[in-house]
Amino acid sequence: MADSAQTQELVYLVTGGCGFLGEHVVRMLLQREPRLRELRIFDLHLGPWLEELKTGPVQVTAIQGDVTQAHEVAAAVAGAHVVIHTAGLVDVFGKTSPETIHEVNVQGTQNVIEACVQTGTRFLIYTSSMEVVGPNIKGQPFYRGNENTPYEAVHRHPYPCSKALAERLVLEANGREVLGGLPLVTCALRPTGIYGEGHQIMRDFYHQGLRLGGRLFRAIPASVEHGRVYVGNVAWMHVLVARELEHRAALMGGQVYFCYDNSPYKSYEDFNMEFLGPCGLRLVGTRPLMPYWLLVLLAALNTLLQWLLRPLMLYAPLLNPYTLAVANTTFTVSTDKARRHFGYEPLFSWEESRTRTIRWVQTVEGSA
Numbered sequence: 001m002a003d004s005a006q007t008q009e010l011v012y013l014v015t016g017g018c019g020f021l022g023e024h025v026v027r028m029l030l031q032r033e034p035r036l037r038e039l040r041i042f043d044l045h046l047g048p049w050l051e052e053l054k055t056g057p058v059q060v061t062a063i064q065g066d067v068t069q070a071h072e073v074a075a076a077v078a079g080a081h082v083v084i085h086t087a088g089l090v091d092v093f094g095k096t097s098p099e100t101i102h103e104v105n106v107q108g109t110q111n112v113i114e115a116c117v118q119t120g121t122r123f124l125i126y127t128s129s130m131e132v133v134g135p136n137i138k139g140q141p142f143y144r145g146n147e148n149t150p151y152e153a154v155h156r157h158p159y160p161c162s163k164a165l166a167e168r169l170v171l172e173a174n175g176r177e178v179l180g181g182l183p184l185v186t187c188a189l190r191p192t193g194i195y196g197e198g199h200q201i202m203r204d205f206y207h208q209g210l211r212l213g214g215r216l217f218r219a220i221p222a223s224v225e226h227g228r229v230y231v232g233n234v235a236w237m238h239v240l241v242a243r244e245l246e247h248r249a250a251l252m253g254g255q256v257y258f259c260y261d262n263s264p265y266k267s268y269e270d271f272n273m274e275f276l277g278p279c280g281l282r283l284v285g286t287r288p289l290m291p292y293w294l295l296v297l298l299a300a301l302n303t304l305l306q307w308l309l310r311p312l313m314l315y316a317p318l319l320n321p322y323t324l325a326v327a328n329t330t331f332t333v334s335t336d337k338a339r340r341h342f343g344y345e346p347l348f349s350w351e352e353s354r355t356r357t358i359r360w361v362q363t364v365e366g367s368a
């Protein structure tokens with residue numbers, strides 16, 4: 001990469017570049033990586049917004065492709081200096097089969113690694129998830145932990161299982177020889193729950209609140225802390241890692257980093273109200289309005305209904321035993337590993353992240 005860096009001729013590939021996080025990574029790269037010559041955006045579904053990017057100084061190449069197809073991935077990776085692999089199936093609601101989740105998240109990641117090795121790409125950044133660690137099936141709290149905090153990471157759900165397997169593949173690939181004889185340098189970023197412009201679940205909660213006459217009903221105790229991070233800061237961390245990976249390969253190669261910023265520690269619902277409140281919604285109840293056993297029962301009922309209705313329709317509500325367990329288990333991080341290793345500081349303050357997200361929810365309202 002050294003020669004290219006001197007002549008400002010870097011080629012980056014972002015897989016999943018049209019997703020919620022991917023779009024922010026793409027826009028951040030165009031704003032904050034002056035050494036870019038070409039930015040390739042690889043996704044199953046290409047967004048119309050890509051067109052507006054094609055008029056700038058950086059060559060933007062949109063590639064419609066599937067990470068499960070090794071030849072498509074190899075063609076996209078060939079000649080890239082850095083790959084940021086954010087593509088994935090984010091499904092904790094039972095919309096897709098466990099086999100498909102595995103194929104996209106695990107086999108897709110293996111395809112990306114092999115493509116780097118075969119074509120000589122040396123730097124690979126993988127978007128992992130806090131879910132790789134927890135919450136685990138025992139519902140044990142992870143309270144302001146860091147990358148070294150001991151925690152029993154045991155999963156059964158297909159999504160965290162697939163992210164954990166894929167992350168392991170990426171970390172184990174660090175040091176593999178790529179075409180040309182140099183070593184592959186990899187690392188994995190583990191965002192907590194991401195929020196910000198484009199967040200589908202926030203949109204769902206907003207619409208649910210509007211349907212319920214401007215109210216949402218508290219289901220989770222306010223004392224349960226859920227880690228959240230602003231999408232702009234997650235994107236920024238990806239850009240910084242990509243920039244620093246070459247010069248700090250010995251330190252950063254094969255490492256994992258939680259993605260964090262200064263967003264406050266709150267329950268999932270109270271945190272959402274930071275944005276939904278100023279948009280006119282109210283969270284009813286200082287304590288959960290339903291006993292926990294009833295929520296567990298409803299979640300189990302939803303699973304049964306999903307199974308019964310599957311031949312007729314897709315029934316995939318937000319509440320199921322897995323999402324209830326995640327929302328109801330404290331999982332927050334407190335770490336400075338990214339600052340120590342590559343000088344990360346959040347680009348957006350909490351106030352700015354909040355303002356930007358509120359502004360976005362207001363536009364959702366306008367378009368609803």
Ligand SMILES: NC(=O)C1=CN([C@@H]2O[C@H](COP(=O)(O)OP(=O)(O)OC[C@H]3O[C@@H](n4cnc5c(N)ncnc54)[C@H](O)[C@@H]3O)[C@@H](O)[C@H]2O)C=CC1
Binds near residue numbers: 045067
């Ligand atoms: N949303 C969140 O709170 C968190 C997300 N993550 C991870 O961040 C990454 C991005 O997630 P989001 O932006 O939230 O999801 P998203 O669903 O908005 O974006 C994923 C993108 O990957 C693309 N994709 C899916 N299957 C593909 C395939 N077979 N081939 C090519 N592209 C494919 C989708 O079209 C989509 O554009 C994922 O890897 C996810 O596991 C990690 C932590 C938290």
Ligand SMILES: C[C@@H](CO)CCC[C@@H](C)[C@H]1CC[C@H]2[C@@H]3[C@H](O)CC4=CC(=O)CC[C@]4(C)[C@H]3CC[C@]12C
Binds near residue numbers: 128
């Ligand atoms: C019990 C309900 C009452 O209102 C609330 C249900 C909320 C859930 C849908 C969400 C609570 C926590 C979320 C997950 C969490 O932020 C961590 C995640 C990381 C990822 O890598 C993917 C998304 C997710 C699993 C996220 C999904 C939605 C929740 C379970």
